[in-house]
Amino acid sequence: MTDRITRWLAYGIFVLLLAILTLVFYVVWTGVLGPLPPRTYVERDLQRLETMVEEKPQVEQVWRDYLRALIVAGQYSKAHRVVEEGRSVLASATAIVDVEEARLLNSEGNPDEAMAILDAAIESQANLLDEQIAELAARSIRASRASLPGGDTLVDAHILRAQILSTLGRWDEATEAYTEALDLDPVMADVLVARGYAYVESGQADKARKDFERALEFIPGLETAAAGLKEIEQ
Amino acid sequence: MTTAIVDRESGTGRTRMVLIAILVLLFLLLMVLAIFAYRLLQPAGKPDAESLPPGIEWVRSIYGYGPSEAEQFYRPEDADIAPDGTIWGVDSAHTRILGFNPDGSFKVMISTGGRADQPGRMQLVSGIATDEDGNVFACDFGREKVISFSEEGEFLLEWDVPLPIECDVRGDTVAVCTAYGVALFDRKGTPITKFGTRGSREEQFDGPHGIALGEDGTVYVSDTENNRVKAYTQDGDLLWIRGVKRSEAAGETEDESPFQIPAGMTVDDNGRVVLVDPFQFQILVLDPNNAGEVVGEYGDFGTEDGRFVYPTGIGYDASRDWFVVADTTNDRLQVVRIPGSSSNPFSAIRRLLTGPWWICSIPLILLLIAFLVAASSRRRRSGEESAQLDARSPQGLGVSTEGKGESTQAV
Numbered sequence: 001m002t003d004r005i006t007r008w009l010a011y012g013i014f015v016l017l018l019a020i021l022t023l024v025f026y027v028v029w030t031g032v033l034g035p036l037p038p039r040t041y042v043e044r045d046l047q048r049l050e051t052m053v054e055e056k057p058q059v060e061q062v063w064r065d066y067l068r069a070l071i072v073a074g075q076y077s078k079a080h081r082v083v084e085e086g087r088s089v090l091a092s093a094t095a096i097v098d099v100e101e102a103r104l105l106n107s108e109g110n111p112d113e114a115m116a117i118l119d120a121a122i123e124s125q126a127n128l129l130d131e132q133i134a135e136l137a138a139r140s141i142r143a144s145r146a147s148l149p150g151g152d153t154l155v156d157a158h159i160l161r162a163q164i165l166s167t168l169g170r171w172d173e174a175t176e177a178y179t180e181a182l183d184l185d186p187v188m189a190d191v192l193v194a195r196g197y198a199y200v201e202s203g204q205a206d207k208a209r210k211d212f213e214r215a216l217e218f219i220p221g222l223e224t225a226a227a228g229l230k231e232i233e234q
Numbered sequence: 235m236t237t238a239i240v241d242r243e244s245g246t247g248r249t250r251m252v253l254i255a256i257l258v259l260l261f262l263l264l265m266v267l268a269i270f271a272y273r274l275l276q277p278a279g280k281p282d283a284e285s286l287p288p289g290i291e292w293v294r295s296i297y298g299y300g301p302s303e304a305e306q307f308y309r310p311e312d313a314d315i316a317p318d319g320t321i322w323g324v325d326s327a328h329t330r331i332l333g334f335n336p337d338g339s340f341k342v343m344i345s346t347g348g349r350a351d352q353p354g355r356m357q358l359v360s361g362i363a364t365d366e367d368g369n370v371f372a373c374d375f376g377r378e379k380v381i382s383f384s385e386e387g388e389f390l391l392e393w394d395v396p397l398p399i400e401c402d403v404r405g406d407t408v409a410v411c412t413a414y415g416v417a418l419f420d421r422k423g424t425p426i427t428k429f430g431t432r433g434s435r436e437e438q439f440d441g442p443h444g445i446a447l448g449e450d451g452t453v454y455v456s457d458t459e460n461n462r463v464k465a466y467t468q469d470g471d472l473l474w475i476r477g478v479k480r481s482e483a484a485g486e487t488e489d490e491s492p493f494q495i496p497a498g499m500t501v502d503d504n505g506r507v508v509l510v511d512p513f514q515f516q517i518l519v520l521d522p523n524n525a526g527e528v529v530g531e532y533g534d535f536g537t538e539d540g541r542f543v544y545p546t547g548i549g550y551d552a553s554r555d556w557f558v559v560a561d562t563t564n565d566r567l568q569v570v571r572i573p574g575s576s577s578n579p580f581s582a583i584r585r586l587l588t589g590p591w592w593i594c595s596i597p598l599i600l601l602l603i604a605f606l607v608a609a610s611s612r613r614r615r616s617g618e619e620s621a622q623l624d625a626r627s628p629q630g631l632g633v634s635t636e637g638k639g640e641s642t643q644a645v
Contacts, residue, residue: 003246009253011605015598016260022598023267031339032274037306038297039338040539041564042279047301073278 045069053082057089060096060153067100071107079104095125095150099157102164111164118164122157125150146184155184159191162198171202189218189225196228205232281540289532290517291571292540293556296321299332299340306565307332312400312498312547313560313567316364316385319551321558323567324359324372331362331372333387336554338569344370344387354381354389361400361443361498361547363408365421371408373398380410380423393423400498400547404447407468411442411455418453418468429470434460436479437472443546444499444509448522454507456496463496463509463526476526492528493518498547502575503555510559512544517559517572532572537564552576 027033038044049066056062063086070079083104086097098121106114129145136143145151162177178195182188196211209232215225281292298306308327315321319336330345346355358376365371368385373395380401381392397413407426408419415430416439430439444456452473453466462477477491494513502508506529507520519530533542547560555576559568 006246006249006253009250009257012257013253013260015601015605016257016264018598018601020260020264020267023264023271027271027274030275030337035301037300037340039277040279040281040295041537041566043277044297044306044566046278048303075278 042069042073046073046075060090060093063090064096064100064153064156067097067104071100071104076104076108093150095121095128095157096153098124099153099160102157103160106160106164106167111168114164115161118157118161122154122161125154125157129154144184151184155181155188158184159194162194166194166198166201169201171198174198175202175204175207187218189215189222192218193222193224193228196225200228200231208232279539281538285538286540287532287534289530289572290540293569293571294338295539295561296323296334296338296567296569297565298325299334299343304328307567308565309562310547310560310565310567311359311562312361313558314362314364314370314500314547314549315551315558316368316370317366317553318368318385319554320364320368320385321551321567321569322362322364322370322549323558323560324362324547326359329356329359331356331359331370331383331387333370333385334567336551342385342387344372344383346389353392354383356381361398363401363403364549365403365408366405369421371401371403373401373410375399380408380419382421391423393419395419399441399443400445402446402500404449404451407447407451409445409447409453411439411445413439413441415439416442416445416453416455416466416470427468427470429466436475443495443497446499446501446507448501448507449505452522454499454501454522456499456509458495458497461491461493461495463493463499463507463520465522465526474525476520476528497545498560500548500550500557502550502557503552503577504575506575508548508550508557508572508575510542510545510548512546512562515542515545517545517548517557517570519572519574530572530574532570539568540570542568550575 038047046069049062049069052062053066063082067079067082067086070082083097083101087094090097098117102114102117102121105117126145129148129150132148133143133145145154158177158181162174162181165174165177175195175198178191178198181191182195192211192215196208196215199205199208199211209229212225212228212232215222219225286292296307300306307323307325310323311326312324313322320341321334321336323332323334325332330343332340333342333344335341355377356372356374358374359372360375361373363371369390370383370385372381372383374381375397378394378396378398379392380395380398382390384390395410395412395417398410399412401408401410403409403421406420408421410417410419414432415428417428418426420426430437432438432440434440439455439457440459442455443458446454448454451468453468455464455466457464457477460478462475462479464475465473467473477493477496493511496509496511496518499507499509505522507522507526509518509520510516511518514531515535516531516533518528519532520526521529535541535543537543542559542561543563545559546562549558551558556569556571557575559570561568
């Protein structure tokens with residue numbers, strides 16, 4: 001004859017088994033294990049970009065967009081796999097993937113490693129663009145880094161570097177990095193605002209004001225720029 | 235004898251240990267499975283409450299019935315919810331109407347092909363409504379017909395209506411707003427009445443894109459191009475206007491409109507008129523008892539879930555107290571809640587009970603009840619047996635119920 005404790009233990013096992021079966025039934029019932037339509041904007045974006053990467057693997061920007069979407073969705077493991085895949089597919093033009101890997105590492109809380117990758121990417125991309133400029137100059141064609149394909153990758157790299165430096169509180173270096181980006185593309189209102197706030201943090205109110213005002217010239221009424229000006233006045 | 239007792243006790247101890255080990259393992263397995271299920275069921279990028287516009291509670295978005303673009307909505311123009319909770323959306327660009335279960339899973343597609351003059355064929359559906367039996371009524375602007383389908387998607391009947399844009403059904407009345415005004419029919423398509431002409435004067439309409447029937451039969455109309463909302467009796471008598479009012483001379487604006495282009499509308503459980511304004515990217519709530527005064531504005535521009543880009547249609551599910559919005563330029567339907575739409579104070583509890591977890595937990599709850607009943611009856615029976623033994627004990631059976639050890643020795 002079984003005693004009371006043994007009986008209760010058996011009941012407990014039975015209840016747990018039932019709970020496990022209920023959970024499995026529920027997961028199967030939702031159909032989440034099969035191919036699903038997207039349930040959110042982020043999922044739809046991921047599905048769309050994954051399809052684009054499959055269809056146009058040679059287009060660098062598609063890898064960039066896909067990696068950014070994965071980082072936004074917090075799917076870091078998959079993003080690492082896509083980084084490797086992107087490197088193997090793009091072969092010679094991997095700076096765009098390097099920048100996104102740095103973004104990924106920074107999102108994972110590893111800014112030092114991110115900075116190391118970014119510095120290398122900036123140097124290689126700048127050299128690549130300079131070589132192209134020299135080749136064009138030999139054919140009497142004038143070009144700048146920003147005007148060449150791949151120039152936007154260099155801009156992205158400088159902006160990301162500035163953002164990482166800002167989160168580390170290294171404001172002077174951050175403003176320098178923002179300046180590098182703005183030298184390449186001077187009409188980015190959001191970057192002007194970001195540099196403005198970096199100037200505020202480093203105690204250079206006059207430079208900050210100029211950046212906020214310039215941003216407002218590009219986008220009248222830009223809330224972040226107006227808020228920055230208000231902050232300086234206070 | 236003593237050895238047998240010791241063996242039995244050590245056997246019981248071993249059994250207990252094995253059972254405890256199994257219990258712990260099963261518990262760990264349940265936890266792992268629960269975490270796995272949670273991660274699977276949580277969609278990536280699900281908006282948190284803080285990121286949503288004030289007053290909006292996002293339930294889910296419905297993008298289509300499959301992962302490919304052909305299986306997803308493209309510019310859905312209208313949406314409604316049937317009494318059984320089926321969420322219907324007009325996939326305008328694909329010329330089809332898609333039905334979904336309340337949990338967002340795909341249910342049925344209405345997509346009619348064939349010749350242009352073939353009954354039931356859809357060409358340019360701009361609005362839909364459902365009746366109390368779950369039938370779907372579609373306004374086909376291209377074929378100038380109202381077409382009705384069963385809840386399984388089978389064609390029922392159609393009738394001619396010039397340039398129908400949007401419709402609503404309550405009881406046996408089908409209200410249709412057309413480019414020129416309003417027409418009322420019964421569900422068989424028999425005309426009841428019609429009123430309005432095209433223009434900007436108070437009694438006129440210009441491209442109305444929303445219509446809803448109140449519980450008392452009041453006909454509410456979004457007079458879209460005239461930037462106003464109007465309420466009528468079913469005989470066509472004007473009750474009130476909210477928004478731009480123009481005199482007979484035309485052109486004179488008497489007041490500012492709270493709307494830019496009011497579009498799809500519905501009536502919630504509290505009798506309030508709820509509509510979407512595509513250019514304000516918002517759901518607006520009107521008080522019909524106060525000449526349509528705007529009492530609530532919810533939503534904001536954005537592509538993220540919980541925000542809208544040019545929403546054009548809206549429907550309401552009273553039993554779940556949620557709205558479905560045709561978020562047109564975001565190519566999706568969104569199921570959202572807003573404050574004050576339910577008259578039932580227990581609606582929050584009811585929401586929980588209509589969720590899928592409730593369905594899954596039913597067997598577990600039944601088992602727990604059965605378990606408690608069994609345990610209590612066992613305890614009662616054991617109490618009765620003890621009482622019987624107590625009664626027999628003085629008659630010399632030598633059995634004590636005081637403790638196991640004493641009892642064993644006595645035997």
